[in-house]
Amino acid sequence: MSALAVILAAGLGTRMRSALPKAQHPIAGRPMLRHLIDSAAAVFDRIVVVIGPDMPRLAEIAAPNPVVVQAERRGTAHAALQAIGHFGADEVAVLYADNPLVMPDTLRRLLARRQAGDVALALLAMRPPEPGHYGRVIAHGGMVERIVEWADADAAERAETLCNAGVLCAAGPRMAGWLGAVGCDNARGEYYLTDVVALARAEGASVAAVEAPYSELRGINARAELAEAEAVVQTRLRAAAMAGGATLIAPDTVFFSVDTRLAPDVTVHPHVVFGPGVTVAERAEILSFSHLTQCRVGADAIVGPFARLRPGAEVGARAHVGNFVELKNTVLGDGAKANHLSYLGDAEIGAGSNVGAGTITCNYDGFNKHRTRIGAGAFIGSDTVLVAPLTIGDGAFIAAGSVITEDVADDAMAFGRARQTARPGAGAAFRAARKKDKG
Numbered sequence: 001m002s003a004l005a006v007i008l009a010a011g012l013g014t015r016m017r018s019a020l021p022k023a024q025h026p027i028a029g030r031p032m033l034r035h036l037i038d039s040a041a042a043v044f045d046r047i048v049v050v051i052g053p054d055m056p057r058l059a060e061i062a063a064p065n066p067v068v069v070q071a072e073r074r075g076t077a078h079a080a081l082q083a084i085g086h087f088g089a090d091e092v093a094v095l096y097a098d099n100p101l102v103m104p105d106t107l108r109r110l111l112a113r114r115q116a117g118d119v120a121l122a123l124l125a126m127r128p129p130e131p132g133h134y135g136r137v138i139a140h141g142g143m144v145e146r147i148v149e150w151a152d153a154d155a156a157e158r159a160e161t162l163c164n165a166g167v168l169c170a171a172g173p174r175m176a177g178w179l180g181a182v183g184c185d186n187a188r189g190e191y192y193l194t195d196v197v198a199l200a201r202a203e204g205a206s207v208a209a210v211e212a213p214y215s216e217l218r219g220i221n222a223r224a225e226l227a228e229a230e231a232v233v234q235t236r237l238r239a240a241a242m243a244g245g246a247t248l249i250a251p252d253t254v255f256f257s258v259d260t261r262l263a264p265d266v267t268v269h270p271h272v273v274f275g276p277g278v279t280v281a282e283r284a285e286i287l288s289f290s291h292l293t294q295c296r297v298g299a300d301a302i303v304g305p306f307a308r309l310r311p312g313a314e315v316g317a318r319a320h321v322g323n324f325v326e327l328k329n330t331v332l333g334d335g336a337k338a339n340h341l342s343y344l345g346d347a348e349i350g351a352g353s354n355v356g357a358g359t360i361t362c363n364y365d366g367f368n369k370h371r372t373r374i375g376a377g378a379f380i381g382s383d384t385v386l387v388a389p390l391t392i393g394d395g396a397f398i399a400a401g402s403v404i405t406e407d408v409a410d411d412a413m414a415f416g417r418a419r420q421t422a423r424p425g426a427g428a429a430f431r432a433a434r435k436k437d438k439g
Contacts, residue, residue: 003090004046005048006049007049009051010069011023011073029258029259032098035233035258039102039104046090047062048083050079051069066086074189077182077196092170092171093110093169094169106217109210110124113208114169124212125165135147136150136162137163138157138160143207144201144208164194166194174205183195245262263280266286269304272288272292278309281298294313295312295327296314302321304322307327309326311329316334319334319335323341324342333353336352337354342355351377352376359386360384362387372386378396379396390405402415402417
């Protein structure tokens, strides 16, 4: 039997004090909705996402999965009902976009428990370090008798540490029936998904709890919880990077995006940030306080410290990007070096070239971006300004302190600075005159 995941993502960012929908907030560079979709896609045959009105960005994040709109926010059961047209005879699991850390193996266990044959409804449960006001799952031998909300629990029930995570799984027709029977006789007049458990038990249906780690099932409703979730994901990503053969000298100080790819024998020094879209090849070394986003670093290259690689940067094999060097939409060829205090934007720098300290490419004229092309084996002297569009040939030399506005041929030497003149004794005469003026 095929299986459908219904992801509830219509919640606003009210408690986060945010204009963004809650499910749009990023964790490790990826919206929390996408985290859950990726996990669900590894288990379920189909996914449908329930969003609120005026949430076009969430629809884009959900694609190519279909979305349905909960026009009025009338509770979680009401939200799940909006997807009823997609149920059919499938197994149906209802998930929450603000519980984005659940792992595929946990979802597989949930689905398998429901399909074991003796269970009409399966739910996920957890043991938080501080159960607080979570609803308590009262169960014996893994079979649920009831869920008691904290406010309604007696002392013995509050002492129970197994708590409801809210995720449910049942056959489509039964899930549809229970959802349709949920009432709104509560203080907020809303239809709550958790009431499905009581409806199932009232019918005599068996309900099973599948326990999973709190680190997977924790909800995100506030900025502090978002930060805690970020820490959980970063711990996972660091462990995966090291298991894959990368060396992290101080793991807790390195921050990854979900799609960061480090090859074996990459070394990452303390205090490095990987934004989305970064690939680092084998034996490369990323030194401290560097920030990389949407870029590629070749084998045996060295980046940093204090380097910034912006989108479109490609660092070739054995190339060096040093202190306070910024690359944007630039290819630094194999073995090329830019070691100090430079900005290289919209540029192509040939293999083995050397870019001196303080060099900048003037790539923007206020309206359009222009490219600078530097050939192989070129030498760019310190404090050079390269005004694009510009081509510098293979093996060319550019004198330090030059402003270069015209193309330079292969193996040529270019000077773009005023001629230096010296007047013997003028310095002493100048000082004397100034002292006299001050009298």
